[in-house]
Amino acid sequence: MNVTEHLSETAFLTNESRSRMVDVSKDIYAHLWVTPATKKIWDDFAAYVYKHDDVELSIRNRYYLENLKAFLQEHQDPVFINIAAGFTSYPFLINAPCHCIEIDYQHVIDFKRPKILEWQKNGQLPKCDLEFYGTDLTNKHDHEQMTAAFKHWIGNRPSFVLLEGITYYLEPKVLDQLLKLIASTQTKGSLLGLEYWTPDIVEHPVFIRLEDYFEKRFHYKKGTYHLIDDDFIRSLPNYDVVEITDVKEQEQIFCDQTILDDYAVGLPTSMSVLRKK
Ligand SMILES: C[S@@+](CC[C@H](N)C(=O)[O-])C[C@H]1O[C@@H](n2cnc3c(N)ncnc32)[C@H](O)[C@@H]1O
DSSP states (O other): OOHHHHHHHHHHHHHHHHHHTHHHHOOTTGGGGOOHHHHHHHHHHHHHTOSOHHHHHHHHHHHHHHHHHHHHHHOSSOEEEEETOTTOOHHHHOOSOOEEEEEEOHHHHHHHHHHHHHHHHTTSSOOOOEEEEEOOTTOHHHHHHHHHHHHHHHTTSOEEEEEOSOGGGSOHHHHHHHHHHHHHHOOTTOEEEEEEOOGGGGGOHHHHHHHHHHHHHHOOOTTOOOOOOHHHHHTOTTEEEEEEEEHHHHHHHHOSSOGGGSTTTSOOOEEEEEEEO
8 A cells, every 4th residue: 555545544543533522523424434444443543652532633623613614604605625635524514605625635535525425315414515626735737737726716705725634744845835825816814724743743752653653554754744833834924823722722622621731641733723814
């Protein structure tokens, strides 16, 4: 198996995490993608890396879901573009009119589109205004086509663009180009959600184990993650920071317990929301 397929495996893992804490994640459809094989990998991952991925991923999902819902309430004719969407469920959870676009590798789209259509047909998933777009974010030719696609989707409309579970997998050059593309197409007042890991994570015990596990299990090389700091977020031209936060802080809002107060047990994960100037 190559790296791209393995990355998609991490998307399955995040689904099991969200489905384990539906009261927090609110992702009542996450379980649809979970197979016995995924559960087995999740248990293995929990034993080797850390056992709180369910808390972390559920908080992450809830945070962006609440931000997206609030944005949709305030805007007419909105567009939601989820880059590297994996098997997240936002379009089915928002309960508001919105044109949604899910971007991922073509082979991931080919896998998920028929399943979603089937689940919509038999009533397991609600119908919604959803479009799929297959691309390789690292491919220059694909990038040019995606620029045209963004212009077409957004036009003069307000948009919420999300980069969740992906920034650390993209080389700096690729992320920069992607951020430029987004900035050049979003209209004033539109939102950008960016989830990321900061450089100090390299010394965190959970991250050290995660790097080790991903290298062994998915052949994803240690030391190749793209880490960005809060200053990078603050200095993005064209955007004002609405919020920079992390899963630990959001746990106090969305959970009854505060497991992540113990710094050593969680994976420090930053989340930001930016507004286009
Ligand atoms: C860790 S998963 C995150 C999925 C989802 N956003 C979430 O937060 O649960 C990473 C996703 O990025 C996609 N991905 C990674 N590299 C990509 C690339 N170069 N082009 C397109 N999709 C990519 C994978 O297929 C996978 O669905």
